[in-house]
Amino acid sequence: xxxxxxYKNAFKEAFEIGDEIITDExxxxxxxxxxxxxxxxxxxxxxxxxxxxxxxxxILDFGTFGKGKEILLKYDVTI
Amino acid sequence: xKVKLNGLKIPHIATCLPKxxxxxxxxxxxxxxxxxxxxIESTGVESVHVADENLCSSDYYAETAKKLxxxxxxxxxxxxxIVMVFQTPDYNIPTAATIMQDRLGLPxxxxxxxxxxxCTGYIYGIYQASLLVSSGSCRRVLVFTGDTHVRTLHEEDxxxxxxxxxxxxxxxxxxxxxxxxxxxxxxxxxxxQIIIExxxxxxxxxxxxxEPIIDAEGNTHRLEYTFMDGMAIMNFSxxxxxxxxxxxxxxxxxxxxxxxxxxxxxxxxxxxxxLRRRIKVEPERCPIAMKNIGxxxxxxIPLMLSLCHENFSENQLEKVLMCGFxxxxxxxxxxVNLSKTKIYDTWEx
Numbered sequence: 001x002x003x004x005x006x007y008k009n010a011f012k013e014a015f016e017i018g019d020e021i022i023t024d025e026x027x028x029x030x031x032x033x034x035x036x037x038x039x040x041x042x043x044x045x046x047x048x049x050x051x052x053x054x055x056x057x058x059i060l061d062f063g064t065f066g067k068g069k070e071i072l073l074k075y076d077v078t079i
Numbered sequence: 080x081k082v083k084l085n086g087l088k089i090p091h092i093a094t095c096l097p098k099x100x101x102x103x104x105x106x107x108x109x110x111x112x113x114x115x116x117x118x119i120e121s122t123g124v125e126s127v128h129v130a131d132e133n134l135c136s137s138d139y140y141a142e143t144a145k146k147l148x149x150x151x152x153x154x155x156x157x158x159x160x161i162v163m164v165f166q167t168p169d170y171n172i173p174t175a176a177t178i179m180q181d182r183l184g185l186p187x188x189x190x191x192x193x194x195x196x197x198c199t200g201y202i203y204g205i206y207q208a209s210l211l212v213s214s215g216s217c218r219r220v221l222v223f224t225g226d227t228h229v230r231t232l233h234e235e236d237x238x239x240x241x242x243x244x245x246x247x248x249x250x251x252x253x254x255x256x257x258x259x260x261x262x263x264x265x266x267x268x269x270x271x272q273i274i275i276e277x278x279x280x281x282x283x284x285x286x287x288x289x290e291p292i293i294d295a296e297g298n299t300h301r302l303e304y305t306f307m308d309g310m311a312i313m314n315f316s317x318x319x320x321x322x323x324x325x326x327x328x329x330x331x332x333x334x335x336x337x338x339x340x341x342x343x344x345x346x347x348x349x350x351x352x353x354l355r356r357r358i359k360v361e362p363e364r365c366p367i368a369m370k371n372i373g374x375x376x377x378x379x380i381p382l383m384l385s386l387c388h389e390n391f392s393e394n395q396l397e398k399v400l401m402c403g404f405x406x407x408x409x410x411x412x413x414x415v416n417l418s419k420t421k422i423y424d425t426w427e428x
Contacts, residue, residue: 016117028310032114036238036309037121040349053356056317 003050003079007072010045011065014038024066050077081262081330084213088255089205089417093147094225094248094378094385095139095426096128100371101229103241110237118241123348127244127373128427130227136167137175139247140223141182142428147249148183150423155184160220161191162207164200164377166406167226168193179223190217197273198344198405199263200224200377201248202413205401206261208252219253225378231275233304242347243305244373248381260331262323263411272311273406277302316350316404321357324402327412331400339395340417341365344403345379366390376405388422396420 001009011022015033028034034042043059046052046068052075054062062068069079103119103126110118119125130139140163148155161176169175176191185191190211196203201224208220225247232239277288288302300306320343328335341360343351348367355365368383375382380401396417404410 016113033117036313037118037349039310040313040353041117041121044349044352047356056314059317060314 003077006049007046007069007079010042010049014042014045022065024064024069026065028063046072050075052077080264081260081327083258083260083331084209085258086213086254087209087257087259088253089250089415089420090253090255091147091151091251091421091423092248092381092384092417093143093150093250093423093426094246094382095143095428096246096372096382097130097134097139098427099129099131100126101129102126106237106240109235109240114237115241118237121347121349122242122369122373123367124242124244124369124373126371127229128246129229130245132230134227135169135175136165136225136227136247137163137169137179137223139225139428140179140249143247143249143426144179144183144221144223146426147251147423151251151421156186158183158185158219158221159189160208160211160217161185161189161223162194162204162211162220163192163223164194164196164204164207165224165226166195166197166376167228167231183221196406196409197226197228197376198346198379199403199407199409199411201344201380202261202263202401202403202411204377205250205252205259205413205415206263206411208250209259209261212252212254219251222250222252224248224250224381226376228305228376231305233301235299236301236304238309239305239307242374244375246372246375246378246382248378248385250381257416260327260414261411262327262330264319264323264409266315266319266408269311269315269408272308272315272408273305275303275305312346312405313350315408316346317353317357319410320354320402320404323410323412324358324400327400327402327414331414333398333400333414335360338398338400339364340391340399342380342383342399342401344405345369345383346374346405377403382425384417384422385425388424393418
């Protein structure tokens with residue numbers, strides 16, 4: 001499984017959504033599932049997927065699917 | 080603020096829950112089954128206890144205190160202090176603390192007052208009682224914590240309805256041989272992040288405040304009910320709690336590995352798991368006990384102790400670091416010894 005697939009799976013697992021919704025523009029509060037509870041689920045799923053611990057600032061900034069890719073570069077995860 | 084106070088002991092911790100249990104499935108009439116499943120999986124809360132609508136927090140306090148006095152073989156004259164930490168008082172005027180003095184038959188030279196705190200309330204309660212005892216003002220103090228929070232939530236407030244429950248605790252602080260250490264922070268810039276905006280003197284209740292407000296993001300706010308910005312609180316907790324715990328350990332001089340129990344405010348399962356991973360302690364030393372009670376604000380730490388105490392050895396309870404965080408915004412720690420404390424199973428009234 002490549003990193004993009006792992007990354008998408010984190011979103012699918014956290015929000016219980018299909019592939020078709022997942023684009024770079026998918027954003028916090030753009031779907032009902034990505035609320036504050038969903039955000040915590042997503043952060044946990046991303047940390048588990050890549051075996052990393054996100055800095056608090058990065059958890060705050062993780063506002064879109066696309067932004068998350070940029071943030072993960074800091075953790076040597078290229079998507 | 081950080082301080083060490085001497086000549087203290089916590090001999091008894093008692094807790095109570097209202098008899099009425101509300102399972103999360105109850106909310107299927109308001110929320111989708113998918114939402115309910117997702118939130119239960121995330122928060123770890125399957126049901127909560129809800130206070131009888133005819134009873135106040137102080138009614139649950141009184142029943143718990145009476146049973147505790149019976150179980151502990153205490154007489155009313157054995158107490159000379161009441162610290163009541165909650166946000167659901169009987170009246171704006173007067174304080175429920177003096178009413179409690181009379182209700183329990185405590186002597187008239189009892190010091191009795193309320194403190195307005197929620198999630199950090201247990202730390203404030205133990206701190207204030209410790210001040211009273213270590214200063215010589217009081218011999219033995221009753222600390223009351225916990226709220227009838229559920230009735231402050233609007234029925235359509237999904238996020239809070241599915242996490243907050245009602246629960247209460249009575250803790251005794253008295254003269255002893257222990258030293259307790261406290262560290263407390265306040266950040267009032269975030270006061271609007273958990274708030275009931277209408278009903279005080281700044282914004283009295285009116286026809287206008289009873290109407291829902293839709294914000295720019297389409298979220299509904301109801302000024303007469305509890306509002307909580309979940310993301311902001313999560314950010315505050317993740318940013319502030321781990322460094323506070325590290326600093327408190329340094330202040331009290333405890334190695335992290337020597338601490339038997341990290342008793343954190345039971346905010347929700349996800350936040351606790353995030354915090355536990357960041358302070359790098361294993362689940363056994365940082366328990367979560369929310370499945371059937373939810374987040375009980377100022378009584379969440381003692382309720383966790385009541386629900387889990389049989390899992391803890393006497394040795395483990397010698398070094399307990401409690402941490403509360405939330406409304407205010409506020410956070411604090413209390414480093415205490417509970418190895419000789421009688422922690423009761425939770426009672427129901």
